[in-house]
Amino acid sequence: MEWEVVIGLEIHAQLATRSKIFSGASTAYGAEPNTQACAVDLGLPGVLPVLNEKVVELAARFGLATHSTVARRSVFARKNYFYPDLPKGYQISQFELPIVHDGYIDIDLDDDTTRRIGITRAHLEEDAGKSLHEDFHGATGIDLNRAGTPLLEIVSEPDMRSAKEAVAYMKKIHALVRYLEICDGNMQEGSFRCDANVSVRPKGQEEFGTRTEIKNINSFRFVERAINYEVERQIDVLEAGGEIVQETRLYDADRDETRSMRSKEEANDYRYFPDPDLLPVILDDDFIEAVRKTLPELPDAKRERFMTQYSLSHRDAVILTGSREMASYFELVVEASGGEGRLAANWVTGELSGLLNREGIEIDESPVSAEHLGGLLKRIADNTISGKIAKQVFEAMCRGEGDADTVIEQKGLKQITDSGAIEKLVREVLDNNPKQVEQYRGGQEKLLGFFVGQVMKATQGKANPGEVNKILKRLLSGD
Amino acid sequence: MSLDQDTIRRIARLARLGVDESENETYARSLSDIFAFVEQLNAVDTTGIEPMAHPLDARQRLRPDEVTESNQRDKFQKIAPRVEAGLYLVPRVIE
Numbered sequence: 001m002e003w004e005v006v007i008g009l010e011i012h013a014q015l016a017t018r019s020k021i022f023s024g025a026s027t028a029y030g031a032e033p034n035t036q037a038c039a040v041d042l043g044l045p046g047v048l049p050v051l052n053e054k055v056v057e058l059a060a061r062f063g064l065a066t067h068s069t070v071a072r073r074s075v076f077a078r079k080n081y082f083y084p085d086l087p088k089g090y091q092i093s094q095f096e097l098p099i100v101h102d103g104y105i106d107i108d109l110d111d112d113t114t115r116r117i118g119i120t121r122a123h124l125e126e127d128a129g130k131s132l133h134e135d136f137h138g139a140t141g142i143d144l145n146r147a148g149t150p151l152l153e154i155v156s157e158p159d160m161r162s163a164k165e166a167v168a169y170m171k172k173i174h175a176l177v178r179y180l181e182i183c184d185g186n187m188q189e190g191s192f193r194c195d196a197n198v199s200v201r202p203k204g205q206e207e208f209g210t211r212t213e214i215k216n217i218n219s220f221r222f223v224e225r226a227i228n229y230e231v232e233r234q235i236d237v238l239e240a241g242g243e244i245v246q247e248t249r250l251y252d253a254d255r256d257e258t259r260s261m262r263s264k265e266e267a268n269d270y271r272y273f274p275d276p277d278l279l280p281v282i283l284d285d286d287f288i289e290a291v292r293k294t295l296p297e298l299p300d301a302k303r304e305r306f307m308t309q310y311s312l313s314h315r316d317a318v319i320l321t322g323s324r325e326m327a328s329y330f331e332l333v334v335e336a337s338g339g340e341g342r343l344a345a346n347w348v349t350g351e352l353s354g355l356l357n358r359e360g361i362e363i364d365e366s367p368v369s370a371e372h373l374g375g376l377l378k379r380i381a382d383n384t385i386s387g388k389i390a391k392q393v394f395e396a397m398c399r400g401e402g403d404a405d406t407v408i409e410q411k412g413l414k415q416i417t418d419s420g421a422i423e424k425l426v427r428e429v430l431d432n433n434p435k436q437v438e439q440y441r442g443g444q445e446k447l448l449g450f451f452v453g454q455v456m457k458a459t460q461g462k463a464n465p466g467e468v469n470k471i472l473k474r475l476l477s478g479d
Numbered sequence: 480m481s482l483d484q485d486t487i488r489r490i491a492r493l494a495r496l497g498v499d500e501s502e503n504e505t506y507a508r509s510l511s512d513i514f515a516f517v518e519q520l521n522a523v524d525t526t527g528i529e530p531m532a533h534p535l536d537a538r539q540r541l542r543p544d545e546v547t548e549s550n551q552r553d554k555f556q557k558i559a560p561r562v563e564a565g566l567y568l569v570p571r572v573i574e
Contacts (some may be wrong), residue, residue, distance in 0.1 A: 016543050034552045034555070042555060054544035139568040139571055140570070142568070256491055279537050280532045
């Protein structure tokens, strides 16, 4: 039987605030345990949560950037469950009336097509603390620094049909929250993580199959692997005549499998009700319009602009707008090169990306600055050096040997464009290889490459290739 | 609406309340009575009335995003039953 995969994602993005969602405790990462957990975060009796205005603004920014409705009225609710890292016995979240709902984003797929993924809702909530299960004399240690950290939970429609689409969606949301500066996107520190709802159904069937939820996936690679594993598992169960149990599963990256978390099943009745400690959040049009004015140029708009302004292909534009850092690096290169958009795109997506991948570093850690790369491209464009020599210069710049002009000067890499000098060299090459000249003239025109090679060898690659070709052809054609 | 004893067991468990089996019936009756009392509200016509999220007709006040709390861990941990290395210790949670 042919199966269709149905995936929806719930992404938790930690909002970039200085203080917590309902208290004035710091949200800085990496502090000593419990030094940033105040009375409100600890849920001590008599405390009152007061909402941080910044989280409202950041959530609204997300809503506006995803064609969503930013609710004029939203309400906080208590989600009740017991766990030691949740001191109050409930998590303050939003249930019936979230701050953002009914939007979408378009994701870019490998075959250069796009697909629209619906965003059901995005609601504000507080994070829980952290349980440390290492052995503390048979006890569990609790660090509540993270308790009360503001999160935006972004819930998609079940619109994705493969693990690849889920990854593309997650990447797009990741890029978007960073463009919007609402979340630092740091997945290692847990600032951006996701749960995946996965089900399968026979192709053509309208009704959804029973789904499972895979919890707490914190990398793009794991999302793809976890979903693929889970899809295989579900199909195996169904084809063997079994039934899928609706449950929560955990992805184990070491074993590359998902496992049932039965312990959590029973608690799946959260008994939500409006939190009496908090009043409805009312937003007016002035507020929303003021937030709209703070929106930066968004990835899709930037991609369109890159395609027209720099004559880039769709694919290059997608790569170059993949992150805000990448896009601004590219534009700085273009500027420093004197407007060489396509050349800059080739180098940034080619040579530079290769280097970053090899070194395993991000573009803002690049050993070659955008100004230096732009300076190099300028010398290719004005024929000072050939593309081939440019790679040599690039490598020297990577090693920190200075900017392009310095390297070209020091290594004497300037291209020979003087046609008199080149002609002299070409004549020497022809004189030294009479046999090949005869063969060429006898019809073996592919020997042209041989002569070009000889000239290049004699000049250590510095002769202008166009010029060499032209002169060779002229002299060989019987002059 | 009346509650049966299974429901009492279930909601007691969800609320982590230890309810003695012998008291189940009493609870079922008492809670059902409360429901019956509240159900009188269903007789009121609420067409066109927007549900309230809070008894006060007011909007949430917002505070500026500033760190105003200092580290008072020692004070808080003085009243905790068990602490170690800055952590609060609780009975082992098995995943």
